[in-house]
Amino acid sequence: xxxxxxVPTLRARPTLLTLALLAAFGSAAAQDKExxxxxxxxxxxxxxxxxxxxxxxxxYDQYRGLRPGSTVFGxxxxxxxxxxxxxxxxxxxxxxxxxxxxxELDVLWKRQGDWxxxxxxxxxxxYDPFVPDxxxxxxxxxxxxxxxxxxxxxxxxxxxxxxxxxxLGLGFQKVISDRLQFDASLSTExxxxxxxxxxGMACPTFVAPGCRGTTSAEVGSAVLMLPEPxxxxxxxxxxxxxxxxQRFSLSLGYYGSxxxxxxxxxxxxxxxxxxxxxxxxxxVTTGLQGxxxxxxxxxxxxxxxxxDLTGAYAFSQTTRANFKLAYSRxxxxxxxxxxxxxxxxxxxxxxxKVSTTLAQVGLSSRPLPKLSVNGSLRYEYRDDSTPLAQYGxxxxxxxxxxxxxxxYPLSTLxxxxxxxxQFTPQTKGTLSGTFNQVDRRTxxxxxxxxxxxxxxxxxxETGLKAELRRRMTETLxxxxxxxxxxxxxxHWLRDVGGRGVTEEADPASVLFFQNGxxxxxxxxxxxxxxxxxxxxxPAEALSLQAGAEFGRDRYDMPSAxxxxxxxxxxxxxxxxxxxxxxxxxxxxxxRGRQELDQxxxxxxxxxxxxxATMFGVGVTGTVQKLEVGGxxxxxxxxxxxxxxxxxxxxxxxxxxxxxTGGLPDIVFRQTxxxxxxxxxxxxxxxVRLDVGHQRSRWTDWAWNYNGVPxxxxxxxxxxxxxxxxxxxxxLTYTRRWx
Numbered sequence: 001x002x003x004x005x006x007v008p009t010l011r012a013r014p015t016l017l018t019l020a021l022l023a024a025f026g027s028a029a030a031q032d033k034e035x036x037x038x039x040x041x042x043x044x045x046x047x048x049x050x051x052x053x054x055x056x057x058x059x060y061d062q063y064r065g066l067r068p069g070s071t072v073f074g075x076x077x078x079x080x081x082x083x084x085x086x087x088x089x090x091x092x093x094x095x096x097x098x099x100x101x102x103x104e105l106d107v108l109w110k111r112q113g114d115w116x117x118x119x120x121x122x123x124x125x126x127y128d129p130f131v132p133d134x135x136x137x138x139x140x141x142x143x144x145x146x147x148x149x150x151x152x153x154x155x156x157x158x159x160x161x162x163x164x165x166x167x168l169g170l171g172f173q174k175v176i177s178d179r180l181q182f183d184a185s186l187s188t189e190x191x192x193x194x195x196x197x198x199x200g201m202a203c204p205t206f207v208a209p210g211c212r213g214t215t216s217a218e219v220g221s222a223v224l225m226l227p228e229p230x231x232x233x234x235x236x237x238x239x240x241x242x243x244x245x246q247r248f249s250l251s252l253g254y255y256g257s258x259x260x261x262x263x264x265x266x267x268x269x270x271x272x273x274x275x276x277x278x279x280x281x282x283x284v285t286t287g288l289q290g291x292x293x294x295x296x297x298x299x300x301x302x303x304x305x306x307x308d309l310t311g312a313y314a315f316s317q318t319t320r321a322n323f324k325l326a327y328s329r330x331x332x333x334x335x336x337x338x339x340x341x342x343x344x345x346x347x348x349x350x351x352x353k354v355s356t357t358l359a360q361v362g363l364s365s366r367p368l369p370k371l372s373v374n375g376s377l378r379y380e381y382r383d384d385s386t387p388l389a390q391y392g393x394x395x396x397x398x399x400x401x402x403x404x405x406x407x408y409p410l411s412t413l414x415x416x417x418x419x420x421x422q423f424t425p426q427t428k429g430t431l432s433g434t435f436n437q438v439d440r441r442t443x444x445x446x447x448x449x450x451x452x453x454x455x456x457x458x459x460x461e462t463g464l465k466a467e468l469r470r471r472m473t474e475t476l477x478x479x480x481x482x483x484x485x486x487x488x489x490x491h492w493l494r495d496v497g498g499r500g501v502t503e504e505a506d507p508a509s510v511l512f513f514q515n516g517x518x519x520x521x522x523x524x525x526x527x528x529x530x531x532x533x534x535x536x537x538p539a540e541a542l543s544l545q546a547g548a549e550f551g552r553d554r555y556d557m558p559s560a561x562x563x564x565x566x567x568x569x570x571x572x573x574x575x576x577x578x579x580x581x582x583x584x585x586x587x588x589x590x591r592g593r594q595e596l597d598q599x600x601x602x603x604x605x606x607x608x609x610x611x612a613t614m615f616g617v618g619v620t621g622t623v624q625k626l627e628v629g630g631x632x633x634x635x636x637x638x639x640x641x642x643x644x645x646x647x648x649x650x651x652x653x654x655x656x657x658x659x660t661g662g663l664p665d666i667v668f669r670q671t672x673x674x675x676x677x678x679x680x681x682x683x684x685x686x687v688r689l690d691v692g693h694q695r696s697r698w699t700d701w702a703w704n705y706n707g708v709p710x711x712x713x714x715x716x717x718x719x720x721x722x723x724x725x726x727x728x729x730x731l732t733y734t735r736r737w738x
Contacts, residue, residue, distance in 0.1 A: 036086035039738060046075035046688075046732030055721040058129040059696050065102030065125055068160060074099035075732050088112040101125040101164070110173075118171040128161035128196055130703070132225055134716035140194035140227045145269040146292075148281060149715035156716065161227055163193035181242045188235040197228035198712070199268070201291050211287030219274045219282045222292060222713040231262040232299070250311040255328075257304045264339025265295035274713040295341060300334035302352070318366040326358040344389045350405075355383045375417040382410040388446060406447035413437045426471040434463040434485070443493055445500035453516030453559065454492040454504065461487035463527075478534040487525045492518075492558065507558035515601065516559040523563075524556040541578040547571070560599060567595040583621035590614045604649065607642035630675035639666040663701065670696045684737060690730040697723050 050057070052071045066073055079094045092108040103123050110116030135156045137145040149156050169187035176182060200223040203211035214220035240253040270292040274284050284292075306328035314320045332352035336343040343349075357380070364374035384407040391405055418432035440457045449455065463485030471477040493501040494510070507513045529551035537543045552567045570592040577585045596608040618631030643662035645654055671694070678688040699722055703710050709717040 036084060038083040038085070039081070040736070041080040041738075042078070042734055042736045044075065044077045044732050044734040046730060048073045048075055048728060048730040050728040051726060054131070055719075056724045057726050058127070058131065058720050059698070059724055060694055060726045061127050062129055063102070063124070063126055065097060065100035065123075067101075068127060075730060088114070114175055116171075116173045118169075120167070120169040122165075122167045124165040124167075126163045126165075130161070130196060130718040130720050132159045132161070132227075132716055132718055133157070134159060134225065134712075135714060136225070136716065140229055142229045142263045142265065142298075143267045143269065144226055145271075146224055146226075146274075146714050147271055148273055148275060148713075150281075152279070153709070153711045153715045153717050158719075159227070161194050161196055163191060163195055163230055166190045166192075179244055181244075182240070183242070184237075184239045186235070186237050188233060191230050191232050191234075193230050194227040195230065196225070196718075197266075198223065198225045199292065199296060200224065201288060203285065203288055208287055208291045211291060212285040214276060217282065218285045219276050219713070220285050220288055221277075222270075222274050222284070222288060224268070224270070224292065224714060225712045225716045225718070226266060226268055226296075228298070229263050229266065233260045234258070235260075247314040248311070249313075251309070253308050253310070255306045255308075259299070259302050261299055261301055263298050264300070264334065265297055265341065267295045267340060268293060271714075275711070275715055279711075295339075297339065297341065300332055300339070300350075302330065302332040302334075304328060304330035308358075320364050322362045324358065324360040326356075328356045328358075330354045330356075344391065347387075347389045350386060352386045353384075355385065357381045357383075370422040372420045373418070376415070378412075378414045380412045382408075384408045384410075388444065390446075402446075403448040404444065404446040406444040407442075409441040411439045411441065413439075428469045430465075430467040430469075432465045434461075434465075436461045436463075443495075443501050449495040451517065452519055453513060454494045454507075454518060455501075456489040456492055456522040459487055459489035459522060461485055461525075475537045476534065477536075478532065481529075481531045483527075483529040483531075485525075485527045487527075489522060489524070510558070513558040514560055516561070517601075518557045518559055518562055520555065520563045526554045526556075528552055543576050545572075545574045561601055563596065563598050565595075565597045567593075569593050579621075582623070583619070585617070585619050587617040588615065604653065605642075605644045605646070607640075609640040609642065610638070611640075612637045625680040627678040627680075628676065630673070632673045633671070635668075635670045637668045641665070664699075664705065666700050666702075668696075668698045670694065685733070685735045688730075688732045688734065690728075690732075692728050694726045695724070696726075 050066070050071055050073070052069065054061075054068045057068070061068055076098045077094075077096045078098075079092075081090075081092045083090045089111050090108070091110075093106070095103070095105045097103050098105075101123055102125065103121075105119075105121040107119040108116065109118075132139070133154055133156045135147045135149045136159070137147055139159045140161070167187065167189040169185065171185040172183070174182045200221075201208065201211070202221040203213050204220075205211060212218065212220050235258045237256040237258075238254065240251055242251040243249065270284070270289055272284055272289065273281055276282055306326060308324060308326035310322070310324045312320060312322040330353070333349045335349050337348070358378070359380075360376065360378040362374070362376035364372070366372045386405065386407055388404040388407065390402045392403055413435070414437075415435040416432060418430060420428060420430040422428050437460045438458065440455075443455065443457065463483065465481060465483040467479060467481040469477070469479040491503045491505050492507055492513075493503055495501050504510050504513070529549065531547070531549040533545075533547040535543075535545050547570075549570045550568070552565065554565050555563050570590075572588070572590045574588045575586065579585060590613070592612045594608075594610045598606045598608070600606055612635070614633065614635045616631055616633035618629065620627070620629035622628075641663040643657060645657060672692070673694075674690070674692040676688060676690045678686055680686045698720070703718055704720070704722065709719065711717055
């Protein structure tokens with residue numbers, strides 16, 4: 001399939017670069033020396049060094065734009081600015097990271113109060129920190145072939161997974177009159193490469209009849225690493241016409257989004273043999289091989305269009321209203337056959353169509369000198385008119401029942417009302433209330449759910465927040481806020497497998513509800529939060545800011561399983577101290593914690609405790625022509641999994657937990673040191689030296705436990721070094737002119 005874009009593709013890159021250079025430098029030679037002109041520019045060039053070794057740099061290299069394994073890289077950037085006050089024109093050109101894969105170019109050309117033109121070109125390359133060791137043939141293509149490693153894990157070849165983004169953007173603005181203005185922009189981004197992805201299947205399962213389970217002679221389950229191939233373009237277009245009078249403003253806008261994917265599906269080719277969980281290479285059951293060789297859908301082509309009308313009116317100097325009306329339509333017509341998929345008779349594509357209508361109004365007023373009031377009401381209705389067609393079966397044999405896709409209409413009503421009162425010059429209080437209603441309208445009776453026990457059509461949430469701000473002294477001020485909300489909903493709907501739903505007014509009377517699985521976003525929830533903050537400047541040279549937030553959620557579901565509670569707390573402290581006119585010190589400390597308690601089927605209780613701690617300190621100063629500085633920071637993110645079992649747990653689970661002690665912690669720890677020195681050779685030139693070191697430790701049992709990597713069914717492993725050390729040095733020369 002071909003990729004079509006709305007705006008010029010990246011073949012226009014030389015044109016943009018030529019335009020940028022002409023705008024920035026072409027007319028510079030011809031400029032006169034009148035005082036009305038201001039010219040400023042700089043060019044930076046240098047060289048950087050980084051330690052060798054892909055293994056030590058997989059985390060550091062993710063978004064640096066450097067080639068894996070390279071030890072030397074160039075530094076080049078340019079910035080040019082010219083303003084002609086007499087003519088009222090301004091031109092600016094800038095380029096950064098021009099010698100890496102993360103280069104950026106920006107152009108701005110404008111006449112004050114008349115028109116402006118802007119252009120931007122950018123690249124960004126992301127390397128996956130995991131390096132697969134695999135026997136996969138044509139890895140990263142749309143048709144990879146899975147070949148098990150005959151020598152076992154660790155005997156394959158390395159594959160670098162990377163994604164390259166290349167973007168181009170154009171913008172234009174025209175002032176038509178003193179009350180009318182037009183704005184437009186076009187942008188396009190290409191994405192190419194591959195990223196970590198995979199498939200898996202465990203037999204037997206109702207979605208794959210004839211798929212046999214694992215035996216001593218056959219493999220009946222598999223997990224395969226299959227990188228997702230990427231070759232897509234996303235283009236966007238925006239236009240807006242704005243009218244502004246003394247008390248009234250109105251704006252009419254359009255937004256368009258166009259996504260094109262050159263690849264419709266990932267079509268793997270899986271051989272007849274794979275490794276079982278014990279490491280034995282065995283034949284694959286016929287049913288499993290057929291499932292693994294099925295195509296996997298990739299993101300389909302789609303587009304969306306939206307028009308909106310926004311406005312505001314000032315009734316008086318103290319009362320103002322605003323509104324917004326919008327209508328959008330999103331469609332998806334990717335052809336099934338072209339993407340490699342079978343479809344129901346008479347159906348060529350999904351025919352997806354979702355239309356959304358939005359209406360919003362707001363009012364702000366100050367009826368009294370000390371009282372301010374504001375409120376808003378927002379209504380949104382999403383109409384899903386995608387045609388229904390039978391795409392699958394629920395159950396097997398005589399119990400098999402066809403089901404269709406699901407239409408998902410949705411209406412949302414949100415309201416907010418807030419009032420603030422200035423009690424004294426030092427004290428202000430605010431009280432606000434919120435309301436949020438989500439109505440899913442109807443359940444498509446011919447559709448079916450999987451993995452959950454019941455759904456809700458409607459949920460409602462109301463909230464209240466109170467805040468008090470006070471300036472205690474000339475140097476100390478603070479605030480405290482209390483917030484609470486409660487969510488509940490309509491009766492639960494039990495799906496009966498493609499034959500509609502049954503409404504359960506009394507969930508406690510439904511026996512299997514007691515052990516069911518219910519979506520956490522539909523469950524009854526009670527939420528409380530408290531936040532305190534302070535700003536203190538005990539001396540002219542010292543300032544401190546601190547904040548703390550604590551919150552908790554409590555869930556109520558018909559089942560004994562699911563999420564029961566979650567808690568969070570966050571504490572931050574920032575400080576700045578000016579030692580003298582030339583030296584400054586700053587630092588910060590931050591600690592956040594999240595806890596989640598969940599009860600899982602089989603009598604398992606899981607308590608997730610994630611704690612993130614950060615601190616850092618930095619210093620900058622000058623000594624004559626020399627400016628120096630540096631900072632050191634430390635980060636630790638630790639996830640703990642507390643596990644217990646109740647009396648209903650099976651003996652195997654109890655024995656496993658007793659032998660292993662449960663899941664180990666996942667820990668990410670990083671320390672960074674950065675130093676710089678900048679020496680001014682003269683008023684126009686300077687040289688800068690940057691030195692840094694980064695030390696990272698990442699232990700994740702999902703991929704590597706005690707030096708033993710996770711092994712896919714074909715022997716593929718994902719390699720990364722648990723402890724990584726990176727050192728770098730950069731030397732840059734900058735020349736300025738005015």
